[in-house]
Amino acid sequence: MFTKIGQTQEESVRVWFEGCEMTVGKGLSVAAALLGEGITHFRNTPVTAAERGPFCMMGVCFDCLLVIDGQANLQACMVEVSEGMCIERQCGAADPELDPALAATANRGETTP
C-alpha cells in the first residue's frame, strides 16, 4: 500500500480523478499523486482490457497512460498535477479523434525488405 512520508505541510492543489475531488501535493507527477492516494488502476489495455498502472515511473513503459483534461495518451509519470486538473482512466485504445498521438508512431506498421 502506497503512502506519503515526511512532513506534508507543502503546498497542495485540487484535482479530480474519475469525478472525485482530491487534494494532492503541488509539484508531484500525476502518477505519484494518484499512487499516494492509493490508486493503482490507471488504464485498461486495448488488447485484453487488462488493468494496468505505472511500472517504471520514468517515461519508458507507457503503462501509466491517462486522459488528462480531455487529452488522451498522456504519461501520468511525466505530467505534473495542476489546480483543477481533470483526470480520467484511459480504457482501451485512445480515440484517434481525441488525440492521435499513438497513431503518429505506434501503429506505423513496418515491413522489412
Next chain:
Amino acid sequence: MTKHYDIIVIGAGPAGMSASRTAAAQGARVLVLDEQSSPGGQIYRAIEKPHNQRRRELGSSYQDGVPLVHGFRQSELDYVNAASVWQLSADLEVGYSRDGIAQLVRADRIIVATGAQERPVPIPGWTKRGVMTVGAAQILLKESSVVASDAVFAGSGPLLYLAVHQYLELGVPVKAVLDLTPAKNYLGALPALFGARADFAKILEGWQWKRAIGAAGIPLLTGVDAVRISGEKSVESVDYRRRGEWQAITCDTAFLHLGVVPNINISMAAGCDCHWSHNQACWTVTVDDWFNSSVAGVSVAGDGVSIGGAAAAEAQGGIAALGALHALGRIDASERDRLAAAYRIRLRKEMGIRHFLDLLFRPADRLRVPREADTVVCRCEEVTAGQIRETLDLGCCGPNQLKSFSRTGMGPCQGRFCGHTVSELIGEASGLPISEVGYFRLRSPIKPLPLKELADLAHSSKE
C-alpha cells in the same frame, strides 16, 4: 529560424551535466535538454529539493550529486527542463517537445547522455498492477516521498539493496527481499574481484546494506531461482522457488529489478552502431576513446553507452565534451589530452569494479528469456513468449519481421521493455549470435508525438 548551438547535450544526469559544464567552461554555446523537471538524472533525481538534501537516509552517494548540480547551475549554458527529445537526425537536428509544443534545434556537435532504464523482468504476472520496478520505487521516494509499505522486493544487483536499505533507514516496513542472483555467479565473479580491489569500500558498503537488512529482521532469501506474481487483477502474492520448492508471500506491491540497460532509442534511431555485450547481456553503443559514435558529430556518454555507474558517467561526459571541443577546433589536441587525463584516471578506477559487478549480477538465462509460454514479453501489445516462439517456428527470422507478424514492439514503448528479450528469443531459436540477430529498427519520433504538435511544427517552420 532554427536555433543553432555549438553543442547540444541530451540528458542532465551525471554524464550530461559533466559534459555541458566542461563544454561551457571553454566558451562553447551549449544547450542541455532533459525531460525531468530538474537536473540530476536518475541517481541524483530531485536532489535540489531541500528535504532530499537533508535526507541522510538516501545514502552518501546521493549527496555526491549536490556539488555536481550546483556547478551545473553556475555554468553559462542554456538548460531546458521538461523537454522530451523525440528526434536526433544524422544531420544533427534535434526535435523536442515541451508543454505540448514541438521545436527543432541544431548544433555542430551532439552529446547523447540519456542514461539507462530498468532491464525488462519478463516473469509470469509482471504486467499486473501493483508490480513496479525498483527504480520506480526510488523515483517515487526521491521525487514525491511516496513509499509502499510491506512490499516484496525481488531481483538482483546493487540497486536492489540500495533501495531496500533506503526504505529501512526511513522506517518503511519491507515484507521480504528475494535475491535472484544465480549461485554460480559468486564463483564465476571471484577472479574479477582482483580487478575490483581498488573499490573494496563499495563492495563493503553493499555487504553492509545486506547485513543491516538481515539485522532488521527483514526476511532476505538468497538462492531464489524463479519468481512469479499471482493475483486476479493486481498483485496478491509473490511466489518464489527456492531449493526446488515453491512458496508464496502475500503482498499488494512488488518491486522487481534485474539491473539496468542503456537507453539506446535515441542513439539507435540516429543510426549509431550498437553491439551486444555478452557480460552485461544488453545492447551497447559502439564508441571510440573520445566517445564518438559511428555517426559523425554524435558522441554518446554515460550509462547510455554501456553500464558503468554514475562516477564513470561523469568522467565519460567530460571526455566526450573535450573530444567534441577539439573536433570544433576550440581546443588543440594537447589541451584536450591534458584536461582529459584526470577523467581518464577516474574512469579506469570505476571500470575496475564493473567487470566484477557484471559477472556477479548477470541475470540467469531463464529470467531474461522466459520459459513459460504464457509469460508476456511485449507489455504494450500483450504478446507472450509462446506466441513469439510460434511465430519464429513459422520461419520468421529478424526482429523487424517478428514485429510486423506479431505486433511485438509495435506499441507506444517502442520496444523499450521487450526489445532485449526479443533479440535473445530470436538468438535462441536461430542459434545466431545476438549481435547478428540485431534489434528492432528504430526511427524518429522515438516518443509518441501528437499529430497536432507535428502539424504546428511544420506550419511554424514554413513561416
